[in-house]
Amino acid sequence: MSTLDASATARRALFYLLTNDTDDRRPLYDALPVEHPVYRDASGTWMVSSYRLAKEVLNSPDFSNRTPSAETGALQDTAGILDMMLFQSEDHHHRLRQVFAPLFSRTRMASLRELVQADLAALFAQIPDPARFDLVAQVAQRLPVLTICRLLGIDVTDTSRLVAASLSAIRLISFAPLRPHEHAQAVTQTMAFMGELNGYMPGVLSLIRAGDTPASPAAAQQGATATYRELLVNVLLMFIAGYGTTMLSIGNTVSEALRRPGLWRSLVAEPASVSGVIRELMRVEPVVHILIRYAVRDAMLDGLSVKAGERVALLIAAANRDPAEFEAPGEVRLDRTSGNSLAFGAGMHGCIGVALARMQLEALFAALIERMPNVALERDANPYLQEGCFRGYRELWLTNARSPSPAA
């Protein structure tokens, strides 16, 4: 039985996709949009691989991030996760986004860019053996958390401890299947981390208030506000959404670039193309492989009748390779005129941190190109990491022939 047969029709297809970290998914994601653009697996989950349909669901008010048990109040939300903007809709969602928008102003992005470049210089200088190293351990696990701490004004002395303390919160929003005791433990640990973040709130709030560009004249007029509880839980969201995704994106984009030696050589020759190349690399290997939605009410999906409460799994990594939208989808092309990749989502929940994420990736590529133009993948098979809907690499071993000495 091929991987496609096993995953496309198996009863627990979604479970398989959320938990399996051993397989190379490329053949599956290439085939799904063509062979099964939308189908219902035996567990009743709608599996969507068509780009057009995935985008339609993301833009439709008929589908929400909240499970039906959250709507009926049957879900115990001790940690207050449902106050995250990710799980809110309409006015509540809009209000929370407006409150946090000043953190991402152009001026703040420009000042963070300088810090990111300095952090990268320090991280590259600390690599013990630049001739052979794990990019994930040396750079990807460090840079984004430093950046997110700077974004939120959090003391950056102990980033690895903050990462460890926040891992449970990532599990809670990742749609990773958790047993009841695992869920309870994750909630307890998340609440402990929120207690810690609470200590940083005065600094975060002053950064939000100091934002130099009101999100919009309308928001300024309405004076978008939030309760303290909403602010705290959304600072938690910024923290975990901000570093985990960027960390995994570093491995995914660098790996995809180096799998294509011709592409890497052209980047070294013409570094100005890095921004467009990164967009394409994120399309072919997005970190958020899957987005889950629930039908809020009975809805039609391409002529199919989806009942209120039913689950829809948007297979983003497959939709991003849908040949109906992207000609020669496996190729990195800078002249594409159709379709925006869904790597950062779409619709009202589209990523608020796009500019920050892209800036870090561009700075990382610029640093690699400048310092290690001969860098290569040491081996094709690096171990994957699958945490629910998030996918990346646990390790990414690179070699660097004729690298300059760290002091150079």
Ligand code: HEM
């Ligand atoms: C390469 C890195 C990143 C990727 C691939 C990524 C991807 C995504 C995706 C796919 C969504 C949509 C989720 C959904 O529709 O359910 C999203 C939403 C979000 N992202 Fe990102 N993200 C990245 C970086 C960041 C950063 C740096 C931040 C903040 C510092 C951030 C904060 C958020 C927040 C708060 C949301 C929820 C927005 C809302 O509900 O309105 N992300 N991201």
